[in-house]
Amino acid sequence: MDLNLTDDQQLIRESAARFVSDAGRPEPGHRGFDRALWSQMAEMGWLAAGISEDLGGFGGPVETALIVEELGRGGRAGAFLGAGVMGPQLLVATADAAATEAVLPSVIAGETILAAAVSEEGAAGNLAHVAASAARDGAAWRIDGAKSLVLVGDVADRLIVSARTAGEADGISLFLVDSGVPGVTVQATPLVDGSGAATIRLDGAEGTLLGSEGEGAAALTAMAEQTIAAIAAESVGIMEAVAEITAEYFRSRKQFGMLLGQFQVLQHKLADMAIDAEMARATLLVALAAFEQADPALRARRFAGAKAASGEALRRVTEAGVQAHGGMGMTEEYPVGFYLQRMVVLDAVLGAPAVHLARCAASLATAGA
Amino acid sequence: MDFAADPAEAAFREEIRAFLKANLPRDLEERGRRHYTPTREEMLRWQSILHAHGYAQPHWAVEHGGKGWSGRQRMIFDQELAKAHAPVTNVQGFALFGPVLNAFGTPEQQARFREPLLAGEVVWCQGFSEPGSGSDLASLRTSAVRDGGKWIVNGQKIWTSQASLADWCFLLARTSSEGKKQEGISFLLVDMKSPGISVRPIISIDGQHHLNETFFDEVAVPAENMIGEPGQGWAIAKFLLNNERLFGSADMPALYMSLERVKDIAARSEIDGRPLIENAEFAARLARLDFDIAAIEMKMIETIARGVMSERDLSIVGSSIKVRATEVYMKLTELAVEALGDAGPLLFPDPEGPAAIVPAPGPRHAEGVAVAYFYSRAAAIYGGTNEIQRNIIAKAKFGF
Numbered sequence: 001m002d003l004n005l006t007d008d009q010q011l012i013r014e015s016a017a018r019f020v021s022d023a024g025r026p027e028p029g030h031r032g033f034d035r036a037l038w039s040q041m042a043e044m045g046w047l048a049a050g051i052s053e054d055l056g057g058f059g060g061p062v063e064t065a066l067i068v069e070e071l072g073r074g075g076r077a078g079a080f081l082g083a084g085v086m087g088p089q090l091l092v093a094t095a096d097a098a099a100t101e102a103v104l105p106s107v108i109a110g111e112t113i114l115a116a117a118v119s120e121e122g123a124a125g126n127l128a129h130v131a132a133s134a135a136r137d138g139a140a141w142r143i144d145g146a147k148s149l150v151l152v153g154d155v156a157d158r159l160i161v162s163a164r165t166a167g168e169a170d171g172i173s174l175f176l177v178d179s180g181v182p183g184v185t186v187q188a189t190p191l192v193d194g195s196g197a198a199t200i201r202l203d204g205a206e207g208t209l210l211g212s213e214g215e216g217a218a219a220l221t222a223m224a225e226q227t228i229a230a231i232a233a234e235s236v237g238i239m240e241a242v243a244e245i246t247a248e249y250f251r252s253r254k255q256f257g258m259l260l261g262q263f264q265v266l267q268h269k270l271a272d273m274a275i276d277a278e279m280a281r282a283t284l285l286v287a288l289a290a291f292e293q294a295d296p297a298l299r300a301r302r303f304a305g306a307k308a309a310s311g312e313a314l315r316r317v318t319e320a321g322v323q324a325h326g327g328m329g330m331t332e333e334y335p336v337g338f339y340l341q342r343m344v345v346l347d348a349v350l351g352a353p354a355v356h357l358a359r360c361a362a363s364l365a366t367a368g369a
Numbered sequence: 370m371d372f373a374a375d376p377a378e379a380a381f382r383e384e385i386r387a388f389l390k391a392n393l394p395r396d397l398e399e400r401g402r403r404h405y406t407p408t409r410e411e412m413l414r415w416q417s418i419l420h421a422h423g424y425a426q427p428h429w430a431v432e433h434g435g436k437g438w439s440g441r442q443r444m445i446f447d448q449e450l451a452k453a454h455a456p457v458t459n460v461q462g463f464a465l466f467g468p469v470l471n472a473f474g475t476p477e478q479q480a481r482f483r484e485p486l487l488a489g490e491v492v493w494c495q496g497f498s499e500p501g502s503g504s505d506l507a508s509l510r511t512s513a514v515r516d517g518g519k520w521i522v523n524g525q526k527i528w529t530s531q532a533s534l535a536d537w538c539f540l541l542a543r544t545s546s547e548g549k550k551q552e553g554i555s556f557l558l559v560d561m562k563s564p565g566i567s568v569r570p571i572i573s574i575d576g577q578h579h580l581n582e583t584f585f586d587e588v589a590v591p592a593e594n595m596i597g598e599p600g601q602g603w604a605i606a607k608f609l610l611n612n613e614r615l616f617g618s619a620d621m622p623a624l625y626m627s628l629e630r631v632k633d634i635a636a637r638s639e640i641d642g643r644p645l646i647e648n649a650e651f652a653a654r655l656a657r658l659d660f661d662i663a664a665i666e667m668k669m670i671e672t673i674a675r676g677v678m679s680e681r682d683l684s685i686v687g688s689s690i691k692v693r694a695t696e697v698y699m700k701l702t703e704l705a706v707e708a709l710g711d712a713g714p715l716l717f718p719d720p721e722g723p724a725a726i727v728p729a730p731g732p733r734h735a736e737g738v739a740v741a742y743f744y745s746r747a748a749a750i751y752g753g754t755n756e757i758q759r760n761i762i763a764k765a766k767f768g769f
Contacts, residue, residue: 001441002371003674009370062370247767267763274762278689279661282668286660289372289667305660312657354653361652364632364659365644 003285005066012059013066015044020074028332031194033079033113033155042110047084050226055092056105061226061288065233069284072237075338078195081230081349082151087114089226090160093219094174094211103158103176115156117147117177117200118220125351127162127220130172132202134163141209142183143175143202149348153179153198154188161200161207166214174216175207182206193341221300224350225291228303231346232284232310238339239277239314242321245336246270249325260324269320276313283309301363304356311346311353318343382445389453392418401454404737405719406577409492409534415456416489425487426463433471433479434487440673444621444666451622461531462486462493466539468612469556473597473605482537482558496526496540496559496583497606504757506541507550507603511585513542513557520544520557520595522565522588528751532568532581535561541606544599554602558594559585575743576716607680613752614687619669619694624662627701627741631655634708634734645708655704661697665690684765688758695748695755702745705738713739 005013023037041047050064051057064085071077088107091100091114106112123129132145143163153159156179165173179186183205186198211219247270250261260266287306293299318340322329329336347353397411407415419425428443429435438446463486470482485491502509511524522542532538538559545553559566565588571580597605635646635655645651672678672686706713712735718724729736749755763769 001373001375001670003671005370247769250767250769261763261767261769264760267767267769268756268759270767270769271759271762274685274766275689275692278686279664279668279693282664282671283660285667285671286663288370292372292374301656302660302663305656305663308657309660309664357653357656358649360656360660361649364656365646365652 016067016070025075048108069233069237072234073241085230086116090116090223093222096210113156117150117159117161125355132163142204147200154196172216174210177207229287235310235314239317243273304359308353308356385449407456413489491536494532494535520590522585526583529583551603556596556602575740611687614691619690688761702742706742
C-alpha cells in the first residue's frame with residue numbers, strides 16, 4: 001500500500017482546488033445544473049478521471065475522489081455525483097463493450113448527460129428492490145415502472161434503468177433508455193441543496209439491454225462502490241470546509257466582550273469537528289482500499305461501513321456547524337447552511353447510514369457464526 | 370496512491386507467527402489469554418526472549434539496536450504478538466523513554482541505558498503527574514537543585530504506573546523558577562534504589578495495583594543522568610507525549626483483541642433465545658466500532674506514510690487519533706461487560722493471587738472483562754485527558 005499521491009494525482013488535486021477557488025461557492029438560486037461549467041469540467045478531463053485507460057479515461061476511484069473532495073469543499077459537487085460518477089460508472093460496470101464504446105466518449109466529452117435511474121420508492125438504499133419490469137418486444141425491450149431520486153435526471157439525455165426481467169433473486173437487468181422517447185415521463189424534483197434530480201415514470205418505454213439479461217446486480221454493486229467512495233470524498237471536503245468556516249466565525253464574532261474562539265466549550269466543539277474530518281479522510285482511504293479487497297463479504301462490509309461512518313460524521317459536523325453560528329447558521333445566504341442541505345442529499349443517496357450500518361451488523365453476525 | 374497488498378507482507382507475517390509458535394512460553398500465553406496483567410518476572414522474561422531473537426524493538430533504527438523496520442512492519446508485529454497473547458512489555462520503557470533516549474541521549478547515556486532496556490533486565494516508570502499538576506503539567510513543583518556533580522530532587526509524583534516494579538524512573542523536575550513555567554523544567558533519570566525514594570500503592574477502580582504515589586526526599590541524582598540541557602525537559606516531554614498519543618493510544622492490537630473479545634462473548638451470550646450477535650441493535654453498535662477500528666488503523670498507516678511532520682501537524686493528528694482511539698476502546702470494553710449479562714458484574718480475582726476464589730465465580734470468558742472496562746477509563750485520562758487533546762487541536766489547528 002502506498003498512500004502518497006503520484007505527480008499526476010497531485011496535479012489533479014491542484015487543478016480541482018484552483019477551479020473551486022476561481023469559481024467560488026455558488027449563490028442560492030444558482031446551484032442547479034450549469035452546462036457551461038459542465039463543459040469546463042469535461043475540458044479539464046475530469047469526466048475521464050474515474051475511467052480506466054482501456055476505456056478512454058486515465059484513472060479510477062482515487063482520481064475521482066481527489067476531484068470530488070475539492071468540489072465538495074467549494075460547494076460545486078452538485079451534478080458531479082450523478083453525471084460524473086453514478087451514470088458513467090454504471091455504464092462501465094455493465095461491461096457491455098458495444099454500448100460503452102457507443103456512449104462513453106460523448107459522456108466523457110460532457111456532451112451526453114447520463115443518469116443512473118436505479119432507486120425506487122421504498123428501496124431505502126437497497127438496489128435489489130426493483131419493482132420496475134422489462135419485457136421483450138422483438139429486438140427491443142419495453143420497460144414499465146417508476147424511479148425516484150434520479151440525480152441529474154432532470155437534465156439527463158440518457159438513462160440507465162434497472163428493471164426486473166425474471167424472478168426475485170437474479171432477475172435484475174439494466175437498460176439504456178433515451179430520456180426523450182415515448183413512454184418516458186420526467187418530473188423534475190429539485191433537491192434541498194439546489195441540485196437537480198427527477199422522478200421518472202416509464203410506461204412501455206423502449207430500452208436497450210446492457211450486458212447480459214438478469215446480471216445487472218453485480219453492475220449495480222460496482223456502481224454503488226464507486227459512488228460510496230465519491231460520497232466519502234465529498235464528505236471530507238465538506239467537513240473541512242465547515243470546520244474552517246466555523247473557525248473563521250469564531251475569530252470574528254464577539255459576545256460578552258470575548259471572541260467566540262476564546263470560549264472553551266466552543267473550542268471543543270470545533271476540535272470535535274476537526275477530529276471527525278481527520279477520521280473522515282481515513283474512512284475515505286478505507287473505502288479506496290476496499291477496491292482491492294478480494295474477500296467479497298469483507299469488501300461489502302467495508303463499503304457499507306464507509307457510507308455509514310462518513311454519513312454519520314457528515315451529519316454531526318454540518319449540524320454542529322449550523323449550531324455554532326447561532327442565528328447566522330439559519331440564514332440561507334451564509335454558507336454553512338448550504339453544507340447542511342447537501343448533507344441531507346448525500347445521506348439519502350444509496351440509503352441512509354443506518355441502512356448501511358445494519359448491513360455491516362448482519363455481516364458481522366454471519367462472520368462470527 | 371496504490372492500495373494493492375504487498376506480497377512481502379504475508380511472508381513477513383508468517384515469519385513472525387513462526388517465531389511466536391516456537392518461542393512464546395505456554396505459561397505466558399495462558400496468562401495473556403485470560404487477560405491478567407503480566408508480573409515483572411513475566412514482562413522481563415518475555416523481553417529477554419524477544420531480545421535473544423533480535424526482536425527487542427525491531428522498528429528502532431539499526432544504530433539504536435533495532436532492525437530499522439517500517440511502521441507497517443511494526444504494526445503487523447504488534448498485531449501478531451497480541452493475537453498470540455504475548456505479554457505486554459514495559460510500555461514506559463519502550464514506547465515512552467526509549468524514543469527519548471534515542472533522540473536526545475548523549476552517546477554515553479545511550480550506551481549505558483539502552484542495552485539493559487532492550488535485554489529485559491530493567492523496568493522503567495514515568496514521573497510526570499503530581500498531585501497539583503495533572504492537566505496543567507507545566508505547573509509541576511518537584512524540584513531538582515544542583516549540588517556539585519549532583520541534582521538533589523524533592524517532591525511527589527502520582528499515577529506512576531509500575532513504580533513498585535521499576536528499577537528506573539524518568540521524571541520531570543523544576544530546575545528553575547525563572548521565566549515561563551515551561552522553561553524551568555528538566556528531564557532526569559533516577560535510580561529507584563536511591564535513598565530517599567518511597568512508593569505507596571494506589572488501588573484503582575479495577576481492583577488492581579498499577580498506580581502509585583512516589584515520594585522523593587533529598588534524592589541525589591548524578592548530573593550525567595539528565596537528558597538534554599537544563600530547561601529542555603518540556604520540549605522532550607512534548608516529543609514523548611506525541612509518541613504516546615500516536616502509538617500508545619492507537620494501540621491497534623488492543624483494539625483488535627477487544628473487538629474479537631466482544632464478538633466472542635456476543636456469540637456465546639443469548640438474548641430472547643438467540644445469540645446476542647444476531648440482535649440488530651447490539652450488532653449495529655458493534656459494527657460501527659468494527660469500522661472505526663479499520664479507519665483508525667488506516668489513519669495510523671497514513672500517518673506513518675507521511676513521515677516527518679511539523680510539530681503542528683503532529684499535534685493535530687496525534688491528538689485526533691488519541692481521542693478517537695480511546696473512545697472506541699472504551700466503548701468496546703463497555704459492550705463486552707454488557708454482553709456478559711448476569712456474568713458482567715462478577716468479581717474475578719487473579720486465580721494465582723492471594724484473594725483467589727475457587728471455583729471461579731463464573732464462565733471463563735467473563736474473566737477480566739469488567740477489569741478491562743474499569744481500567745479502560747484511564748485511556749481517556751493518561752497522556753493528557755481527551756479534553757486537553759481538544760484544547761491542543763483547537764490551538765494547533767485553529768489558533769485558539
